[in-house]
Amino acid sequence: MSRALPAVPSAAPRRLPRLVLALSLALAAGSAGAQPAAGARVPPPQDTPYPGTVAVHVDASDTRQGIFRVHETLPVQAGVLTLLYPKWIPGDHSPSGPVAMLAGLKVSAGGKPLKWTRDEYDVYAFHVDVPEGVSSIDADFQYLSDRSGGYEMTDRMLDLEWNKVALYPAGHFSRRIIFAPSVTLPHGWQFGSALEPAGQTQASRSGDTTRFKPVPFNTLVDSPIYAGQYFKRVDLTPSGGAPVHLDVVADEPKYLEMTPEQVQAHRNLAAQAVKAFGSHHYDHYDFLFSLSEQLGGNGLEHHQSSENGLGADYFTAWKDSAPGRDLLAHEYTHSWDGKFRRPADLWTPNFNVPMGDSLLWVYEGQTQYWGFVLTARAGLWTPAQFRDALAMVAANYQRNREGLQWRTLEDTTNDPTAAHRESLPYRSWQMSEEYYSGGQMLWLAVDAKLRALTHDGKSLDDFARAFFGVDDGSFVTKTYTFDDVVAALDGVAKYDWADFLRARVDALDPPLLDGVQGTGWKLVYTDQPSDYERQYDSRPQSPRHLFNFAWSIGLTLDDHGQVNDVRWDGPAFKAGVSTGATLVAVNGDDYSRDVLKQAITAAKGGTAPIQLLLKFQGGYRTVSVDYHGGLQYPHLVRVQGTPDYLSEIIAARK
Known part of the structure; x- marks a missing residue:
């Protein structure tokens, strides 16, 4: 998910008391005869292969009306088949699958219509009775993209997310269902994706249609497409590393222009990330990057790519576009933190089993930390811009922390499901997904503590290599628990890390500013904004254009x-x-x-x-x-006589 924005200011599952649990089970048993359990007709996922390959074709050429037209052919057997529309979307951390945008569903076999019924208790499930003698069925529908703003398809570019344009059979792990995807794009458009064309280039294309190699359904959902009329691919591959590309689509050709210095800074990002984590977990990686005032929905991580989007003048107004430049670093970090290493309660066998979010302060919080750090190490930010951005985050938890008097940082991991990223009337009191920036401050404190414990001999870099850098080249998700995080920290430097972490994620009024002082700096306020903060006020294209008098x-x-x-x-x-x-x-x-x-x-x-x-x-x-x-505007100033760990943290690695 998109990194948190610094300018503006779930609890782990708890066991029910035995009496309450007993009463709940008794009531459930007593009502069993009255009505079936929700989704009872939906087969649970099993770790067994789905027989055959599902073909899915998306016609994405209707840019004027924003309609994605979908045709699927599924091998089937006689009996009841349940088709699922993905509900729990990785990276969204919530049941956000836009099933209401699915329309015109028709199911047929051999050209003859088959009746479908939506599940009575699960609106994401569709049941079809497959007659005897039928070996395949066709499903046709449309995905109607938003036409009110924050578009997924414009007359110049589009973002195709496969979870929105595919139905998949219930009863199997998503990794055991093979899909053969293809797409038709507007004439002359180019695209970027982690998907690989099927066969030779000419054999994989027919006119404006491209066929891709068959992949498991979880890989398909993890491999969106950015396409556009104005497209540029830039090679960012680090020396000796797996291929990395920046695939840019823009509103106009002039926005694709980049200076050699800008290109080098983005190449540095790929190199610095691999040096930080000591591994990679992709065959090739594509930054899918839109430069547009129209395309929305950007900012989502994937294993071998990421969906990114900023204002059209990201390159052409470089001196004034520092806010937001950490987006690419944040989403790239997720290839290690979130996709390869993932909290155990966030791994699910398919996209309709509920996810748990209790460790998002690691998944998103440490990613937010590395997003800032790698942006600075790459030279996408100057050291001053890094400090100014961090000062705004720190000020948020000094001046806007009232909500942490009644909620814990861990409790905010429930926000994606509870609030669905809707606007809140009093955010400083309600809090909103504080596991991002609050988690970032926590991990800064961890880095400072590691350096202090080891006399600057060890740091969070050592944790990153030990925790995220294992199994170099492996694509297999490696899950973790709170105890695994504690053990990895203990492997870097012995300490009571469980209490250290719990005091910050599971207690009220957590000491989230310790990391700033622990790295040799302190937060102060003056009557002049930093150049970094001034850009939020001066640029309508900034990530959150607000006039900020919060402090x-x-x-x-x-x-x-x-x-x-x-x-x-x-x-x-x-x-x-x-x-x-x-x-x-x-x-x-x-x-x-x-x-x-x-x-x-x-x-x-x-x-x-x-x-x-x-x-x-x-x-x-x-x-x-x-x-x-x-x-009042926040700034960081040095604490004289203390080690300057912060400058060490953002120094480029050789």
Whole structure:
């Protein structure tokens, strides 16, 4: 999943008490005669091969209406066949499969229609009675991509995710079902994918249709396609390593232009990652990268590729595009952390068995850590940009940490399922997937502790090589538990790592800023934003274009003055400001970002409140904000007399 954004501010399964568990089982038994259990007609997955190969063809040429047209041919046997639409999507960590976008489903055999019925309790399951003598059936349907914004298909590019355009037979592990995929693209378009064309290049293509080598269904779902009218492939292969490519699609040809220095920085990323982890777990790796103001849904990891997308001017406005540059490093890290090594409760035999998210603070949290570090080691960020980005994360857990007074970091691993990434009215109080950036701060503290314990002889690099670098070249997922993480840390340096980790993931008010000070730096605030933070305010194409006053008055606002978030118990909150309100005027002057900044500056050291005129729910009201601390922007400064571990952490590895 896409890395967390630093500018803005699940619990492990618990055993039921025996009495409650007994009552639950008794009630379940008593009601068994009343109605079948949910999904009872859906065969559970077995580790047995599905007989034959499923052919799936996607016609993705209708860019005007955004319709993916799907045709499948499945070998079958007589009896009831259950087809599943993928529900639990790896990387989303939640039941996010968009089954509502499947339409027009028709099933036939030999040209004659067969009736299908949706399961009464599982909307992702479709049952078909296969007659005697029928050896194959055809399934046709459409996937209707979003046409309201954040498009999956535009007139210049598309993102084809196979989990959205495939039905698969129930009753088998997904790795035991073989699919032969093919796709038809708009004329003249080129594409990037981890899939490999079938046979020789000419034999695999017929006009605008490309056939790919058959693969297990889990591999197919893990191998999306980015295609576009304007396409460029750049070789990033590190010396002596497996092939790595940057496959770029752009809104216009001019956005494909790259300087030699930019290309080299991306080559450095591939090299620095392999040096950090000491291995690779792919035959070849493709960064699928869209540069667009239209294409959405970017930011998802896969074993041999990743879906990435930033503003169209990523290369052409390089000096102003530092925010977001950690995206590629984050998703690339997932090839090791998340795809090869995966929490045991996140591995499932198919895409319709529920996932557990209790260790996302490793899966996503450590990936967030390495995303920042590798971006700096590659030269995609300067050391100052790295520190400024980290300062914003640290400030979030110093000034916007109210929610961690009632929720633990581990409890936020439930958020993908509980909140489905919907907008939240009071994020600083509710918290939102803090296992990303909170997990990042945790792993910075682990790195600092390892260095302190070993007098700078060992670091998190040693953990990464021992934990993620095993079985070089292997594609087989290697799962882990909390105890495995503790044991690997103990192998680097003896310590009570279980208590160290639990104090940060399973306790209220965790010490998430320890890592900053432990690496020889401290968090301070001035009235001037860093160049890195200034880019969030100045560029509409930035990952989260918000005017950020979170550290001072306690507000973030969008371009139009609408309040995006109010810091819980902050000055604006105490004055009665609500999320969703629109700031119309400040001290009697029409609102603008500069007018608000001037008012906050003028109030510093005084006693007069800042008057805000708000429009909300069809009415207007004025609130008085009693804040006199001036503008506040986070920065990191050195703690003299201490080792500068932070600079060592981001130094490029030779």
